Amino acid sequence: DTGVSQDPRHKITKRGQNVTFRCDPISEHNRLYWYRQTLGQGPEFLTYFQNEAQLEKSRLLSDRFSAERPKGSFSTLEIQRTEQGDSAMYLCASSPGAGLAGYFGPGTRLTVT
Amino acid sequence: GQQVMQIPQYQHVQEGEDFTTYCNSSTTLSNIQWYKQRPGGHPVFLIQLVKSGEVKKQKRLTFQFGEAKKNSSLHITATQTTDVGTYFCAERGGSGNTGKLIFGQGTTLQVKP
Numbered sequence: 001d002t003g004v005s006q007d008p009r010h011k012i013t014k015r016g017q018n019v020t021f022r023c024d025p026i027s028e029h030n031r032l033y034w035y036r037q038t039l040g041q042g043p044e045f046l047t048y049f050q051n052e053a054q055l056e057k058s059r060l061l062s063d064r065f066s067a068e069r070p071k072g073s074f075s076t077l078e079i080q081r082t083e084q085g086d087s088a089m090y091l092c093a094s095s096p097g098a099g100l101a102g103y104f105g106p107g108t109r110l111t112v113t
Numbered sequence: 114g115q116q117v118m119q120i121p122q123y124q125h126v127q128e129g130e131d132f133t134t135y136c137n138s139s140t141t142l143s144n145i146q147w148y149k150q151r152p153g154g155h156p157v158f159l160i161q162l163v164k165s166g167e168v169k170k171q172k173r174l175t176f177q178f179g180e181a182k183k184n185s186s187l188h189i190t191a192t193q194t195t196d197v198g199t200y201f202c203a204e205r206g207g208s209g210n211t212g213k214l215i216f217g218q219g220t221t222l223q224v225k226p
Binding site: 012031033035036040041042043044045048050055091093095096099100101102103104105106107 | 140143144147148154155156157158161163201203206210211212213214215216217218219
């Protein structure tokens with residue numbers, strides 16, 4: 001499979017718990033993006049990596065959110081002390097270049113109860 | 114900040130009818146990308162437009178970039194039930210060369226068989 005994969009696909013957690021999501025991009029893509037999508041809205045940009053460097057973070061990414069891409073391959077997104085407002089689909093996308101297509105993974109749907 | 118507005122939000126058509134969604138920006142766009150998201154799925158890249166006045170076709174889909182590069186449209190001829198989903202336009206946003214995408218709100222297409 002040469003597409004973007006994400007794990008888990010679904011996560012239900014209680015408010016206050018920490019959660020971590022993983023994204024495996026297309027192997028030759030050096031650019032990796034995280035987006036968040038809520039019902040009825042388009043994806044919203046969260047953060048961007050070029051190789052292992054995190055080069056941009058949205059103001060949407062509060063201090064409770066942290067993302068890593070330690071070896072420039074897979075990435076993790078951690079949310080600490082989850083809140084009900086964090087419930088959303090978290091999408092990962094990779095791209096071979098800045099002006100080229102984004103290839104999205106299937107997403108992780110987070111529900112905070 | 115940069116923003117793309119997309120209309121209409123919803124469109125219900127009878128199978129065989131045509132469908133058009135419009136994407137508008139108050140600022141000049143460097144490029145515009147179109148994505149399709151099936152119900153329960155993730156955004157899938159359709160096409161990218163770069164040049165002023167550019168028109169591209171993919172079978173029954175016609176994509177157009179305005180002369181002033183401030184608007185774009187997607188037209189589907191003779192819709193089929195397989196066209197059901199939400200269509201998003203997205204512009205490459207932000208300073209530098211991140212390649213992050215700023216999505217419109219999407220147009221959700223329902224097709225009655």
